[in-house]
Amino acid sequence: MVALIVGFVFILFAVYAVLPFSWALNWLEPVIHFLMGGVPIMALFIGLIAVFIGIADIKDKMEAKKEEAEEAAEAAKQ
Numbered sequence: 001m002v003a004l005i006v007g008f009v010f011i012l013f014a015v016y017a018v019l020p021f022s023w024a025l026n027w028l029e030p031v032i033h034f035l036m037g038g039v040p041i042m043a044l045f046i047g048l049i050a051v052f053i054g055i056a057d058i059k060d061k062m063e064a065k066k067e068e069a070e071e072a073a074e075a076a077k078q
Contacts, residue, residue: 018028 017025018031020026020028
């Protein structure tokens, strides 16, 4: 319950911070600049993570094929 309330408080603060009114913080332009600089870096990290996951998946599939071949060889011996 506390996490839900804290989440709503942070969402409301984020909206309040970027609203273009005199009574709000009016941080829209700095937020846009931050996002413009941060999105390419975030995309790079997400891409690297996806590549590492793909490599691990390929290795797992190769290992599974080896194990299946070993099991088939053992079954053929019996």
